[in-house]
Amino acid sequence: MKVLSVASEVYPLIKTGGLADVAGALPAALASHGVDMRVLLPGYRSVMAKIRQPLRLREFDDLFGASAAILAGKVDGMDWLVLDAPEFFDRDGGPYTDAAGLDHPDNWRRFAALCKAAAEIAEHGLGGWKPDIVHAHDWQAGLVPVYLGQGAAAATPSVMTVHNLAFQGQFGADIFPELGLPQSVFSMEGVEYYGDVSFLKGGLQLASAITTVSPTYAQEIRRPDFGMGLDGLINARAADLHGIVNGIDTKVWDPSGDPLIDTNYSASKLKKRQANRKALAERFGLEDGDGPVFTVISRLTWQKGIDLLTEAADDIVAMGGRIAILGAGDAALEGALLAAAARHRGAIGLVIGYDEPLSHIMQAGGDALLVPSRFEPCGLTQLYGLRYGNVPVVARTGGLADTVIDANEAASAARVATGFQFAPVTTDQLREAVRRAIRAFAEPKVWARLQNQGMKADVSWERSAARYAALYRELLSKQRPTE
Numbered sequence: 205m206k207v208l209s210v211a212s213e214v215y216p217l218i219k220t221g222g223l224a225d226v227a228g229a230l231p232a233a234l235a236s237h238g239v240d241m242r243v244l245l246p247g248y249r250s251v252m253a254k255i256r257q258p259l260r261l262r263e264f265d266d267l268f269g270a271s272a273a274i275l276a277g278k279v280d281g282m283d284w285l286v287l288d289a290p291e292f293f294d295r296d297g298g299p300y301t302d303a304a305g306l307d308h309p310d311n312w313r314r315f316a317a318l319c320k321a322a323a324e325i326a327e328h329g330l331g332g333w334k335p336d337i338v339h340a341h342d343w344q345a346g347l348v349p350v351y352l353g354q355g356a357a358a359a360t361p362s363v364m365t366v367h368n369l370a371f372q373g374q375f376g377a378d379i380f381p382e383l384g385l386p387q388s389v390f391s392m393e394g395v396e397y398y399g400d401v402s403f404l405k406g407g408l409q410l411a412s413a414i415t416t417v418s419p420t421y422a423q424e425i426r427r428p429d430f431g432m433g434l435d436g437l438i439n440a441r442a443a444d445l446h447g448i449v450n451g452i453d454t455k456v457w458d459p460s461g462d463p464l465i466d467t468n469y470s471a472s473k474l475k476k477r478q479a480n481r482k483a484l485a486e487r488f489g490l491e492d493g494d495g496p497v498f499t500v501i502s503r504l505t506w507q508k509g510i511d512l513l514t515e516a517a518d519d520i521v522a523m524g525g526r527i528a529i530l531g532a533g534d535a536a537l538e539g540a541l542l543a544a545a546a547r548h549r550g551a552i553g554l555v556i557g558y559d560e561p562l563s564h565i566m567q568a569g570g571d572a573l574l575v576p577s578r579f580e581p582c583g584l585t586q587l588y589g590l591r592y593g594n595v596p597v598v599a600r601t602g603g604l605a606d607t608v609i610d611a612n613e614a615a616s617a618a619r620v621a622t623g624f625q626f627a628p629v630t631t632d633q634l635r636e637a638v639r640r641a642i643r644a645f646a647e648p649k650v651w652a653r654l655q656n657q658g659m660k661a662d663v664s665w666e667r668s669a670a671r672y673a674a675l676y677r678e679l680l681s682k683q684r685p686t687e
Contacts, residue, residue, distance in 0.1 A: 205238060205239050205240065205336050205337065205673075205676055205677070205680065206239075206240045206241075206242075206333060206334065206335045206336050206337075207234070207239055207240070207241040207242075207335055207336065207337045207338070207339055207676060208241075208242055208243075208244060208285075208322060208325055208326060208335035208337070208338045208339065209227060209230060209231070209241050209242070209243045209244070209339045209341070210243075210244050210245075210318065210319070210322040210338065210339065210340045210341065210345040210348050211223060211224075211227035211243060211244075211245055211341040211342070211344070211345060212245065212246060212299055212300075212315065212318070212341070212342065212344035212345065213227070213245065213299055214227040214228045214243050214245045214284075215227070215228035215229075216228060216279070216280060217245065217250075217251045217254055217279060217284065218245070218248055218250055218251050218299060219560070220298060220299060220300075220558075221503070222367065222417075222450070222582065222583070222584045223341060223342055223367045225450075225452070225453070225584055226341070226367065226417070226450055226584075227243060227245075227341055228243075228453070229451065229452070229453045229665055230665070230669070230672070231243060231282065232282070232453075233451065233664075233665030233666070233668070233669035234669050234672060234673060236669075237669055237670060237672075237673035238673065239672075239673055239676065241339075242283055242284075242285055242333070242335075243284055243285060244274070244285040244286070244287060244318070244321065244322050244325065245284070245285070245286060245287070245318075246286070246287050246289070246292070246293045246299070246314070246315075246318055247275070247286045247287055247288040247289060247290075247293050247294075248293045248294075248299060249293070249294050249295070251286060251293075252286070252288065252294070254279050255275065255277035255279060255284065255286060256277060256278070256279075257277065258275035258276060258277035258286065258288075259275065259276045259277070259331070260273050260274075260275055261273075261274050261275065261276050261285075261330045261331050262274040262321075262324065262325075262328075262330060264289075264321070264324075267289060267317050267320065267321065268292075268313050268316060268317045268320070268382070268384075269291075269313075270289050270290075270291035270292055270317070271289075271291075272287060272288060272289035272292075272317065272321070273287075273288045273289075274286070274287055274288070274321060274325070274330065275287075275288050276330070276331065285325070285330070287317065287318055287321045289314075289317055292310070292313070292314040292317055293314065295308070311373075312373070312375045312379050312401070312403075313379075313382070315343075315344040315345070315347070315373070315403065316347055316383055316403075318344065318345065319340075319345060319346070319347035319348045319350070319351055319403075320347070320351055320384070322338060322340070322345070322348045322351070323338075323348060323351035323352050323354075323355060323357065326338050326352055326357040326360050327355045327356045327357040335360065336360070336361075336676075336680060337360065337361050337362065337363065337676050337679060337680065338352060338360060338361075338362045338363070339362070339363045339365065340362060340363065340364050340365070340407055340411065341365050341367060342365070342366065342367050342368070342371065342404070343371055343372050343373030343402075343403045343404035343407070344373065344403070345364075345407070346364070346373055346402075346403035346404040346405070346406055346407035346408075347383070347395070347403050347406055347407065348362060348364075348407065349362040349364060349406070349407050349410040349411040349412075350385065350389060350394065350395060350406040350407065350410055351385075352410075353410055354385065354386065354389075359683060360683075361412040361413070361676075361679035361680060361682075361683055362410075362411045362412050362413075363411060363412065363413050363414075363415060363675065363676075363679070364407040364408055364411035364413070364414050364415070365414075365415045365416070365417070366404070366408070366414065366415070366416045366417070366425070366581065367417055367581055367582075368581050369404075369416075369425050369430070369431070369432045369434060369581070370432055370507065370579075371404070372397075372402050372403070372404040372405065372432065372434070373402060373403030373404050374397060374400050374401070374402045374403075375400060375401050375402075375403075376400055376401070377390070377396075377399055377400055377401060379401055380395070380401050383395075383401070389406075393409060394406055394409060394410070395409075397433075398433075404434075405434060405437065408434065408437055408438065408441065409437060409441075411444075412444070412679050412682075413444045413445075413446060413675060413679060414438070414441060414444055414445045414446070415445075415446045415447070415448050415672075415675070416445070416446075416447050416448075416581060416582075417447075417448065417449065417450045417581045417582035417603060418447055418448075418449045418450070418581060418582045418602050418603030418606045418607075419447035419448075419449065419606055420447070420601070420602050420603065420605045420606050421447060421579075421580075421581045421582065421602040421603060422445055422446065422447030423447070424579065424601070424602060425438055426438050426439050426442065426445075430579055446671075446675060448668050448671045448672060448675075449582060449603055449606050449607065449668055450582040450584060450587070450603065450665075450668065451587070451663060451664050451665030451666070451667075451668045451669070452584055452587045452588060452591065452663050452664070452665070453665070454591065454663070454664045457564075457567075457588050457591050457592070458591070459477075459567075459568055459591065459592050459593070459659075462564055462568065464561045464564040464565065465480050465483075465564055465565055465568040465569075466479050466480050466482075466483040466565070466568070466569075467479035467480055469568075469593075470659075471593070471655070471656045471659040471660060474593060474652060474655060474656075477568065477569075477593060480565065480568040480569035481497065481569045481570075481571070482569070483565060483569055484497065484499075484528060484565055484566060484568075484569025484570060485497065485526075485569070487528075487553075487562070487565060488528040488553025488554075488555070489549070489550065489553050490526045490528065490550060490551065490553050491526075491550035491551065493524060493526055493551075494524060494646075495523065495524030495525045495526065495642055495645065496525055496526075496571035496572050496641065496642060496645040497525075497526045497527075497528060497569070497570050497571045497572075498520065498525050498526065498527045498528070498570065498571070498572050498573070498574050498597070498638070498641075499527075499528050499529075499530075499566045499567070499569075499570030499572070499573050499574070499589075499594060500513065500527065500528070500529040500530070500531065500573075500574050501530050501531065501563050501566055501567075501573070501585050502530075502531045502575070502585065503531055503532070503533045504531045504532060504533030504534055504537045504538055504541065505533045505534050505537070506534070506537075506578070507577060507578055507579060508533075508575075508576070508577050508578075509575075509576030509577050509578050509599060509629060509634070510531075510533070510534070510537045510541070510576075511537060511540075512576045512629070512630070512631045512634050513529075513541075513574065513576060513634070514537065514540040514541060514544060515631040516631050516634050516635050516638065517541075517544040517548070517552060518544070518547070518548075519635050519638075520635075520638050521548045521551045521552065523638065523639060523642050524642060525551075525638060525642060526550075526551045526552065526553075527551070527552045527553070527574075528552075528553045528554075528566060528570065529541060529545075529552070529553065529554045529555070530554075530555045530557075530558075530559060530562055530563060530566060531556070531557075531558075532556050532557050532558060538556055541554050542554060542556075563588075566594075567588050567589060567591075567592040567594045568592050568594075570589075570594040571594065571595065571645060571651075572594065572595045572596070572597050572624075572641050572645070573585065573586060573589035573594045573595065573596045573597065573598075574597050574634075574638075575596060575597070575598040575599065575604060576598075576599050576626075576629065576634050577598075577599050577601060577602075577604065577629070578599070578601070578629050579601050579602055580598075580599070580601055580602040580603055580604045581602050581603060582602065582603030582606075582607075583598075583602065583603045583604050583607070586598055586603075586604055586607055586608055586623070587607060587663040589623075589658070590607070590608070590622055590623070590658035590659065590661050590663055591658075591659060591661075591663055592659070593655035593656075593658060593659050595622070595623050595624070595641065595651070595654050595655060595658060596608045596622070596623035596624070596658070597623060597624045597626075597637050597638060597641050598623060598624070598625055598626075599625070599626060599627065599629045599634075600625040600626060600627035600629075601627070601629065604625070605625065607661075607663070608622055608623040608624075608625060609621050609622045609623065609657075610623070610624060610625040611623065611624055611640070611644060611654060616650075619653060619657065620657060621654060621657060622654060622657050622658040622661055623654065623658065624637045624640050624641050624644075625637070
């Protein structure tokens with residue numbers, strides 16, 4: 205099967221979050237299942253700098269007012285397709301925001317161009333390669349199924365994957381005439397959403413199948429409190445909804461061979477992990493102590509429950525814990541964490557920003573990983589934590605609930621527990637989960653068992669890739685014959 209994957213960010217070329225990790229890992233994971241997946245992504249300045257000797261496979265004289273080309277190139281042995289449109293993507297700032305952190309005002313046009321280019325590939329092929337299926341990720345690729353339905357590739361099945369329903373790509377109705385779509389698409393059965401245009405809503409409405417990145421999140425988004433206004437549509441399409449939990453790249457994330465950490469180790473050689481714990485403490489200026497070091501590797505936002513962490517920080521320190529935090533986000537939350545770090549020098553360390561190598565050091569050196577998210581479609585951080593023996597302490601929601609087994613009495617007795625869950629997602633419950641973790645940490649054999657069980661958990665892409673491949677085959681078996 206030939207599958208075109210369309211994403212706004214893909215590791216290792218460009219990354220702001222978990223979407224990039226998933227889009228980057230899927231092609232290799234699916235190869236052993238008979239799937240030839242190629243990824244189309246925007247030609248941001250940093251991406252273009254990494255593509256060497258690209259082939260120009262298709263030219264666009266006027267793609268939403270800009271000249272553009274689809275390039276094919278290799279990076280790290282992987283094949284990539286890049287939409288080279290300098291007017292849209294060669295600019296300062298990140299993939300979605302400018303240097304001041306504000307959304308690029310033409311984001312609708314930038315990502316409509318990506319979607320239109322993907323539909324053109326599905327319709328005409330590229331260099332003799334033509335996809336059997338198109339797989340779109342998040343709102344930035346939400347118009348892919350919409351454009352597919354308007355051309356000769358209308359019978360090509362499409363999959364719309366929701367990594368986070370909170371981001372929907374909603375724009376004013378005034379952009380619709382410029383999208384090049386028939387007026388009939390501006391309707392409840394298309395992209396219209398309360399008088400606006402929603403890229404994600406269009407994809408959810410018109411894709412052949414919808415997937416989310418965990419089974420629990422697939423059920424949560426059918427409820428008003430998690431559905432972000434789209435629960436009615438999602439319930440209407442429940443028969444086409446699939447929850448497939450994410451995996452991680454176990455070659456990149458492997459404590460026994462990770463070049464980014466101080467000392468390599470494995471589940472059978474946990475004592476070697478102490479060198480990484482020391483390196484982490486030095487990096488964050490943490491003093492020695494008898495309690496665990498809690499790590500937080502996260503966007504600093506309300507969704508991630510960081511406000512709960514700021515409220516609980518003093519108590520965590522009072523209980524004997526220390527905290528190492530890496531992340532960036534809401535200015536008020538950053539300020540509250542900076543104030544907590546100032547109050548507790550030697551007990552709370554904070555690095556504002558995104559630092560991939562440092563996140564490896566934190567997973568290898570932390571004792572416990574705090575993930576107090578109010579909602580979490582899947583989460584990858586806790587999977588890295590399991591892999592590295594950094595015991596997750598997580599809210600019982602979405603993929604966190606699906607991937608971490610709470611150390612309750614029954615699970616502990618059966619020796620299957622891998623971490624600690626808490627619900628409801630409140631400061632009090634976070635404190636109680638931390639207290640449980642600190643009590644377990646005080647018993648070295650109990651803690652080592654939790655680490656071992658987590659490190660032995662299958663967090664690879666193998667099972668999930670098999671489910672995606674099976675879904676693709678199911679869609680192809682239902683494919684309508686072309687006229």
